[in-house]
Amino acid sequence: MMIRKAEAADLPAIRKIHDAAFGGPGEGRLVADLAADGLDTLSLVAIEDEAVVGHVLFSPLLVEVDGKAIRALALAPLGIAPAYQRRGIGQLLARAGLAEARALGWDAVIVLGHPEYYGKFGFRAALTAGFKAPFQGPAFMGLELRAGALSGEKGRIIYPVSFGIDEGEGVSAGA
Ligand SMILES: CC(C)(COP(=O)(O)OP(=O)(O)OC[C@H]1O[C@@H](n2cnc3c(N)ncnc32)[C@H](O)[C@@H]1OP(=O)(O)O)[C@@H](O)C(=O)NCCC(=O)NCCS
Numbered sequence: 586m587m588i589r590k591a592e593a594a595d596l597p598a599i600r601k602i603h604d605a606a607f608g609g610p611g612e613g614r615l616v617a618d619l620a621a622d623g624l625d626t627l628s629l630v631a632i633e634d635e636a637v638v639g640h641v642l643f644s645p646l647l648v649e650v651d652g653k654a655i656r657a658l659a660l661a662p663l664g665i666a667p668a669y670q671r672r673g674i675g676q677l678l679a680r681a682g683l684a685e686a687r688a689l690g691w692d693a694v695i696v697l698g699h700p701e702y703y704g705k706f707g708f709r710a711a712l713t714a715g716f717k718a719p720f721q722g723p724a725f726m727g728l729e730l731r732a733g734a735l736s737g738e739k740g741r742i743i744y745p746v747s748f749g750i751d752e753g754e755g756v757s758a759g760a
Contacts, residue, residue: 586674588681591628591640596620598637599630606664615662618747619644626658627689629682631665631674639665641678643686646695646744648716651737658686659744660696679706683728692734695727695742717741719750 600613619625624644631639641663648657665675700723712727712735727735744750
């Protein structure tokens, strides 16, 4: 298994992975829309058997803590081809992306996902709990790449339009 940066030519394969992993076109379309807007900041693919079998994308997110913008990324989506799931590829992709984001000087990463899965990488719902954001609940989590980046009296998180999120507040993301 190899991890490398995604290239423009990988997009059709990446979309297929997400369509299959998520059982619908939403996540693949999100990747294409973010790439079209130049927001595919950190995009990694896992290669096995000479094919793309997994993909993770990190895109910039507007995050303000106590009125000051910090350098934050959204981790979305992360998808592994069904036949290759539960072999550690998702973990390797996520960890590689987070290491690269840290090396590039990003302050924090926000994710909406399974608390158990993302908790392993250090994501915590408590870090985003007080934020004005389109999601709340245990599945909406933050990770500080710079110590203290998400701690403050108050904060807010605004997603780019490609995410298709209503700016209504307090949508419960469930668990
Ligand atoms: C979730 C996903 C990215 C994980 O990647 P992966 O390569 O399959 O998983 P890994 O091998 O890295 O990790 C496996 C471990 O993670 C946990 N895990 C995997 N999928 C999980 C899930 N949906 N919920 C909770 N835990 C999960 C399990 O504990 C598993 O351990 P086990 O093998 O001992 O049971 C992948 O399964 C996937 O693409 N799923 C469909 C799309 C999706 O739900 N994406 C995540 C959006 S937040």
